[in-house]
Amino acid sequence: xxxxxxxxxxxxxxxxxxxxxxxxxxxxxxxxxxxxxxxxxxxxxxxxxxxxxxxxxxxxxxxxxxxxxxxxxxxxxxxxxxxxxxxxxxxxxxxxxxxxxxxxxxxxxxxxxxxxxxxxxxxxxxxxxxxxxxxxxxxxxxxxxxxxxxxxxxxxxxxxxxxxxxxxxxxxxxxxxxxxxxxxxxxxxxxxxxxxxxxxxxxxxxxxxxxxxxxxxxxxxxxxxxxxxxxxxxxxxxxxxxxxxxxxxxxxx
Amino acid sequence: xxxxxxxxxxxxxxxxxxxxxxxxxxxxxxxxxxxxxxxxxxxxxxxxxxxxxxxxxxxxxxxxxxxxxxxxxxxxxxxxxxxxxxxxxxxxxxxxxxxxxxxxxxxxxxxxxxxxxxxxxxxxxxxxxxxxxxxxxxxxxxxxxxxxxxxxxxxxxxxxxxxxxxxxxxxxxxxxxxxxxxxxxxxxxxxxxxxxxxxxxxxxxxxxxxxxxxxxxxxxxxxxxxxxxxxxxxxxxxxxxxxxxxxxxxxxxxxxxxxxxxxxxxxxxxxxxxxxxxxxxxxxxxxx
Numbered sequence: 001x002x003x004x005x006x007x008x009x010x011x012x013x014x015x016x017x018x019x020x021x022x023x024x025x026x027x028x029x030x031x032x033x034x035x036x037x038x039x040x041x042x043x044x045x046x047x048x049x050x051x052x053x054x055x056x057x058x059x060x061x062x063x064x065x066x067x068x069x070x071x072x073x074x075x076x077x078x079x080x081x082x083x084x085x086x087x088x089x090x091x092x093x094x095x096x097x098x099x100x101x102x103x104x105x106x107x108x109x110x111x112x113x114x115x116x117x118x119x120x121x122x123x124x125x126x127x128x129x130x131x132x133x134x135x136x137x138x139x140x141x142x143x144x145x146x147x148x149x150x151x152x153x154x155x156x157x158x159x160x161x162x163x164x165x166x167x168x169x170x171x172x173x174x175x176x177x178x179x180x181x182x183x184x185x186x187x188x189x190x191x192x193x194x195x196x197x198x199x200x201x202x203x204x205x206x207x208x209x210x211x212x213x214x215x216x217x218x219x220x221x222x223x224x225x226x227x228x229x230x231x232x233x234x235x236x237x238x239x240x241x242x243x244x245x246x247x248x249x250x251x252x253x
Numbered sequence: 254x255x256x257x258x259x260x261x262x263x264x265x266x267x268x269x270x271x272x273x274x275x276x277x278x279x280x281x282x283x284x285x286x287x288x289x290x291x292x293x294x295x296x297x298x299x300x301x302x303x304x305x306x307x308x309x310x311x312x313x314x315x316x317x318x319x320x321x322x323x324x325x326x327x328x329x330x331x332x333x334x335x336x337x338x339x340x341x342x343x344x345x346x347x348x349x350x351x352x353x354x355x356x357x358x359x360x361x362x363x364x365x366x367x368x369x370x371x372x373x374x375x376x377x378x379x380x381x382x383x384x385x386x387x388x389x390x391x392x393x394x395x396x397x398x399x400x401x402x403x404x405x406x407x408x409x410x411x412x413x414x415x416x417x418x419x420x421x422x423x424x425x426x427x428x429x430x431x432x433x434x435x436x437x438x439x440x441x442x443x444x445x446x447x448x449x450x451x452x453x454x455x456x457x458x459x460x461x462x463x464x465x466x467x468x469x470x471x472x473x474x475x476x477x478x479x480x481x482x483x484x485x486x487x488x489x490x491x492x493x494x495x496x497x498x499x500x501x502x503x504x505x506x507x508x509x510x511x512x513x514x515x516x517x518x519x520x521x522x523x524x525x526x527x528x529x530x531x532x533x534x535x536x537x538x539x540x541x
Contacts, residue, residue, distance in 0.1 A: 053391040054380065056497045088395045088507040092499055131345060132393075134311040138346045139396040152506040209314045211354070215346035218409045219402070 008070045010098040011039070013182055015080025016090075016150065019140060020116040021108035022164045027080045029175060029193060035184040037077040039068045045081040049090040049097075062097045076182060080104065085146045086139070095153045102182060103154060107227070108164035109239035110141030110220045115208065138219055144226035151230075161231045165238040221245065264330035268323075268356035269297070271439055273338025274348075274407065277397060278374070279366035280421040285338040287432060290448035293441040295335040297326045303339040307348045320355045334439060338362070343403045344396075353410040360439060361411055365515075365522075366421035368398030368508050369529035373493040380494055395507050401514035408518075418519045422526035429455045509533060 015023055027044045030036045039046055048065050049057075069077040078101070084090045085105060094101065117137040150159065160181040167174045171193035179186040208216070224242045228234055236246040273281055285302050288294050297304060306323050307315075329335040336359070342348045343363055352359070372394050379389045407416055417438040424431040428451045436444045447455075496504070512530045516522045524534035 050390070051388050053500070054376075054389050057499065083392075087390075087392050089391070089500055089503040092503050092506070096499070131308040131311045131341075134347070135345055135396075136393060139393070142402070145399070145402070148510065149503075149506055209310070209312075209347075211315060211350040212311065212347045214350040215348070215406075218349065218406045219346045222402070222405065 006070045006072045008067050010066050011069045011078040011101050012071075012076035013078035013102045013104060014084070014094060014098060015078070015082070015104040015106070016094070017082050017085030017105045017146065018107060018113065018143070019082035019086075020113050021082070021106045022167060023080050023082050023106050026106060026162070026167060026178075029171070029190065030178065030182075032190055033179065033184060033188050035075050035188075036182070037069075037071045037075050039077065039079045040070065041068075044079060046079045047081050047083070048079075049081075049084060049087065049093050052093055053087065053089045057093050057096065065097050076184060078102075083140075085150060088149060091150045092153050101158075103150070103159045104162065104178070104181075105147070105150075105159065106162045106164055106167070107143055107234060109241055110143060110224065111213075111216050111241040112239075114138060114141055114216060115206075138216065141216075141220055142223050144223045144230060147227065147230060161233050163234055163238065166235065169238075217241070260328070263298075263328040264333070266325045266328045269327045269336040269359050270329075270334035271336035271360045271362060272342065272352060272356060273336065273340075273362045273364070274352070275340055275343030275363040275403065276365050276400065277340035277344070278371055279340070279364045280424065281338050281340050281364050284362075284364055284419070284424060284435075287428075287448050287451060288435065288439075290450075291436065291441060291443070291446055293333050293443060294439070295329050295333045297335065297337045298328060302337060304337045305339050305341070306337075307339075307342060307345065307351045310351055311345065311347050315351050315354065323355050332442075334441065341397075343407060346406065349407050349410040359415075361407060361416045362419065362435070362438070363400075363404065363407075363416065364419045364421050364424070365400055367527035367529055368395075368400070368512070369504055370493075370527075371398060372504060373496065376496070377492070377494040395504070398508060399511045401511045401518065404515060404518055418522065420522060420526060423523060426526070427455075505529075 015027060017023075024044060027038075031038055038044065046065075046068060048068070052061075068079075071077040084094065094103070114137050117140060118134055160178065162174060162178065172190065175190055175193070176186045179188065221242065224236060224239070225245055228236050228245065237243050273285060275281070282302060289296050296302070304323075304326060306326070310319075326337070327335045342352065352361075372391070375394050376391060379391070383389050404416070404418065417435065419431060419435065429447050432447050432451055433444055436446070509530070512524060512527070513533055516524055516533075524530045
C-alpha cells in the first residue's frame, strides 16, 4: 500500500507564548494525538522570526518557513516558540507568513514564571549580566502588553488562551478544549498526562528579596488586571501572587 | 573612612536630594552636566554621574549598611544640593522600591526622548558592531522605551509631585525655560542662573570653533562624538540605518499606545516634538 502523500505549507497552528509556562509539556502532549504533527526535525521551537528584527522578511523566507511543515491527509502541523509573543516585530510577520494559522498562548502566574525564568536564562547566558537577565525576565511577564500587540494584527477568534494552572489541575478537560480549537478529533483518549517537561527549575528557585517582590508586583499587577479584563478565560484566583486582584474585582462588582 | 579634614571640605553625607532615573540615551548626561554648572548643585563623590548603585540588588537584599554606603556618596555643604543620574533606574523594576527606601525624600527626574528615534540609533549601533552571522535582538529596546508603564510604576513609590518628566526635544529647543523649570522643581535659590553654553545655544550662536575643528579631525567616531558633545554642551545629530515598513508598523503598534498613555499621565508632554509620534498630537478638544 502506497504511503499517503504529504503536503507542505504554512503551519496550521503556532504557539506564541510564553516561556517557562509548561509549553514543552503541552506541545509534547499534543503530539500524542495522531492528527497533530511537529515541524521537520521535530523541533518544537523554530525561532524562525527571531532574526527579522534586523532584516526584511522576503517571500523566499516565507516559502522556507512553509517548507518546514509537512502533514498527511487529515493531519495538521505546527510549532511553538514562546518568544514570538514577546518580540514586537513577530506578530505582524506571522500574520503575513501564516495568516490562517491558529495561535496558542499558555499563561502562567507571571511571578512564578519569573522565578523559573531567571535561573533558566542565567544557565544559558554566558557572562550575562545579572541585571539585564533579570530585567528581561520581568519584561516577558508583561502579558497584557504582549497580548494587545498580538490582537493588533490577529483576530481574537484565532487565539486560544490557555492557563498553565488549569492545564495542571484538569489536563483532560484542557486537552479536549485545545483539540476542539485546533479542529481535530476531540474524543481522542490521551494515554496519560505525565509531565514531559522541558527543563525544570524547581530546585533553582530561591526566595526573592522583599523589594524585588514589591517591584514585580508594581510592574505586573496592572498587567494582570488588564489581562483579566481582556480574557475572561483567565482565572486570576489560580495565580497565588495575584489572587487578591480577583477578590478586589469581586468587591467592586 | 573620610578624614575630618575632607568632611570639613566637602560637607556631610546623606541621601541624595535628587536622582535622575531615566531614560537611557536621552540626553541625561548633557542635562546633568548643565545642572552641575549651577553653583548650588554638587556632583556625587568622584564626580561620577551614573552610580548604577542599585543594579546589583536585582538578586540580593539591600542592607542598612548598603543604604549608608549610598549616602556616603553624597556629601554636600550647607546651601547646596546633590544628586546622581542613572538612566536605567526607571527601567529596573526592583529599583523604585529600593530608591524609596534609601532616599525617600529625593526628587526624581526623568528625561525622555522620541522612542523610535532612539530605537533607530541603537539599531544602527548594533548593526555596526555585530560579528558576521551574529543574530541581534531588538526586543529589549522597545521594552526600555515603554515609558508609560515605567512612570506609572515610579508613582506607586513616589508622589507624582516629586517626579519631574522632561522631554529632551523640549530641552533642546528651549533650554533656558526647561532649565529654569528644573531649578524650580529642585527648589534651589538662584533660579535665574543658566550655564553659558545654554545661553549660547538659546541665542542661536554657531558652534564654538574648537567643536567645529574636532568634527573635522579623523578621530574615532565614538571618541569624536563624546568629545564634541562634551564641548558643544549638547548631543549631536546622528546618522541612522533605515527601517522597513513591517518593522515601522510593528514599532508603532508597540509604542503608540505607550506614548498616548504617557501623555495622559504627563500633561506637559508635547508629542508634536517627537517626529515619529506627531500623528498622535492632533489638538485635543478643550472642555467648555
